Amino acid sequence: MAGEYGLKRHFNADAARLIGDRIRVVHPQFDVDSYAAEVASRMPGKELKDRVLVLAEGLRTRLPADYAEAVPILLAILGDELAEGEGMFNSSWFLMPVARFVEEYGLDHPGLSLDAIEEITKRHTGEYAIRPYLEQHYALSMERVARWALSPSHNVRRLASEGIRPRLPWARTLTVFVKDPRPVLEILEPLRSDPSGYVRKSVANNLNDISKDAPDLALATALRWLEESPTPETGWIVKHGLRTLVKKGDQQALAILGATGGEHVRVPRLTITPRSVTLGETLLIGFDIENTDDRAHSIAVDYVVHHVRKNGRSIPKVFKLTTLELGPGERRSLEKTHAIKEVQTRRYYAGEHTVDIQVNGLVQATGRFDLHT
Template sequence: MASEHGLKRYFDGEAARLLGDRIRLVRPAFDVDGYAAEVEARIPGKELKDRVLVLAEGLRTRLPAAYPDALPVLLSVLGDELAEGEGLFTTSWYLMPVARFVEEYGLDHPEASLDAIEEITRRHTGEYAVRPYVERHYALTMERVARWALSPSHNVRRLATEGIRPRLPWARTLTRFVEDPRPVLDVLEPLRCDPSEYVRRSVANNLNDISKDSPELALATALRWREESPTDETGWIVRHGLRTLVKKGDQRALAVLGATGGEHVRVARPVIGPGRVTIGDTLVIGFDIENTDDRPHTVVVDYAVRHVGGNGRGIPRVFKLTTLELGPGERRFLEKSHPIREVRTRRHHAGEHAVDIQVNGLVLATGRFDLDV
């Protein structure tokens, strides 16, 4: 998915013109030039969501005043449904203000708006638009979400899970599902081995959200899914859905994944290089990993980069490296390239940084490098 920072630049006067030209095909009196000029004048200094709101507000003042009359105009410009693999942020990104229009102005017309969200999500996404409806029209919306989960459309099935994620990025938290995620898990049940990768990724992300607040419930669900649906699709969902717990070294999550015997694994000859790097360089992490037991073991290998914070203490960030099967006495060499780059969520500080090699939740080796900024 594109970052919020990277995507925002697309929502400007040209985006308004792109959308306005499509509207003018069905509503010839639509003022495209005025719409584009207004958007261009109002967006400076605004981030993604506020820019999209500007475009939605411009639509509201130029379409019929009655929401039920304005909605069909917007739905008529949606185009064809996206096929599996077509990116909503590359193919139909300009429809984001249409979804925002329904999110902002349709709450007094929930039936028509939920119908519209279903149509929008076939061409773009309705994951943000549906969340206010969960909050204000809970029973009606959750009944619709349950139906969406059984849709023949992979886009609609994905909406069923993505729209009710407790901690969806760029969206406000659905507190009711943070406190009790069981209604969310009910929706995920028929999707736990979905044939669509697009849907499976959303199911896994949803389970990962749940694991942050209700780890016991997430673990019990993941274990049951593996036992009742021993398919590659379900296995992938479980592995990806427990990733936050695995990165924390949660032994229960590792056991669900079949990763045991970390005490029988040895990490030797860790090499972290070059010893001194700067922003833009690439760090190479290499080491030998050996199973010292006379039985095979499945091992989950991660590495944690402990960046120096402003107070001088290391702030760890865990990255996935691999999951592998080690036979009795087997030894392998693993290597990973790690780019050192600027990120918006963390400021780099000069000094000595550490890299921990973590196997089945246990830190088995540590290397160090110096960062110049």
Template sequence: MADFKEELSPGLIERLGSELAGASASFERATFEQLAIDGLDERELMARLDWIACALTKTTPPSPEDADRMIRGALDRGGLQDWASMAVNAYIAQTMLDRPDIGLPLLAALTSRYTAEFAIRPFIDAQYETTMGYLRAWTRDPDEHVRRLVSEGTRPRLPWGRRLAGFIADPTPTLELLDALVDDESLYVRRSVANHLNDIAKDHPDLVLETARRWAASTTQGDFVVRHGLRTLIKRGRPEAMEILGFDPDAVIEITDFTCTPASIAIGDAVTISFTLQAEEATRAAIDYVIHYQGARGPKSGKVFKLTVRDLPAGQPARFSREHRFGHVSVRTIHPGPHRIEVQVNGRILDGTIIEITEDEVSS
């Protein structure tokens, strides 16, 4: 997020001011730029969007109809691209919640310039029935960006976006929208549907399994959506998810020669995970490895890493190897101590071992 926030720069604010001023003589460009730039540096990404939106609120025409004409005028002139459109989206979410008849069509017009997935979420909370009516209609919109907005904007746990508590508790209304999009001709839309299904799996795994079975049996382009939408349940080793994707969780597969070397490393170093698999009968295998990182208060639950999908022939050994580095990353701090590494095949743990990680980090 530190890199992305630099997109919302004084230069972008000046460009946005120019585009809106070109579309409306009543837009207070100089005041907007001064208000938006002052205090911008001290804010992070989403706070910058809100800050610029507040400056727009104070300087745009007060009438929603006049603001609508100004924004559409800037769009007609080819403006409001990329992050500039995001700032306008945030302004719409701040000022037009009581005018969804203006705000929602504007978001549909703006979403192709980047995305309106964050700005539509306040409308879902504030104007649920009206917004759902628009979303249902948009599943048939000729613009793939608008159709994607339906799926992405209603994701219960959209990264960086406000969580939609109602859909976390009961995702049935969003599944009705996804049913209309699972066979969408656009991979861009189907990828969003898969991510949305994966979101739901974190809270309602059985409902997702039921939906995935139905889509796998009845859709023409649902294979991609089902495969990617079940990834969390596959990592958790749910046998039902394995079966839907054609893996046999009960297949007899033997593991031998399992090693993790070296057995002790410093933070920042890597181990090599190696093992041999042999199936009793020919089978398709989802092969992963699981790491139980040491936390500040003890071992954490396992984090699954995808290794490969392989067709294992009957009775023939197959060798696998993967290097894994134990370095600090933005989402994970490595703590010294024992870390357990396991091999998981078709959702079953076949073997495991412990490596020791020491305090000293290897310098690059």
């Protein structure tokens, strides 16, 4: 069910019946048939977020008009808390309209709504629902988020990070944190070595968001975290949290991660075969990499495909390849296959495409292939 398209098709009349049947157990007067019929009539042509809103609007007109009476009914259908490793879009995907209900209709009841978001996130997620509360009830929401960061529930701790990400995908940008991410970093402090992989991934993504707008602050924070919390968990967070800066070739980020000596590494051979491809085929990128220094170096090797756009210009996309240690004078041969196929976020256009081999952020060799569509 990954991806917006794969997810959106599940929000239909069947989803309305799934939600409605659960509600009717605790609120017998809920009209499941009319709910499903309304949803079916309103869904054609709508994308994911609008589909979820249709389901939330149908709940609003069929539950008690008093929000304080409606919310406990919805909380009663949530089920058990998700264990570590249980994806929120697997067993509990249908709760997205419940979270949207709180997001849309609860702003006049911030305390009650934040309580509800905490319960929802244990079974699904509250990362989208909390964002208007941060905008309209900042102090109260941030106080609650700080408490969530210390929760015994890994799902709630994850929300403390994910809900305040400045640039959360599929969500509105939190400009207050784009301008000043320091309050976000304060929340992340107790999570910088969290035992939960679910939480750590969110913290890393949050740090990566911050690095796009405040790179110096993100780098200083990463360095301090590594010094104060020299654990494998913190190391993982920092590595993934600096990935955008690494892809850009930021030398300080690379140094923090232990990559050194890029200027001493050269790529004496690069071949891209076949030289001409059509959509759906696969390239083989082969190259040699050599350390010309008399000292060993840890290096990060990426490759960059400059995708031709409709207007003829090219946009680079960095692909992680490997990290390795090269001894003094050592030379290695590396290969990578690269499929030329369209994905949801990328369309291909005919033309000459450039491929760079990038070592510690420095371009060391360039090749080309022609794409025919």
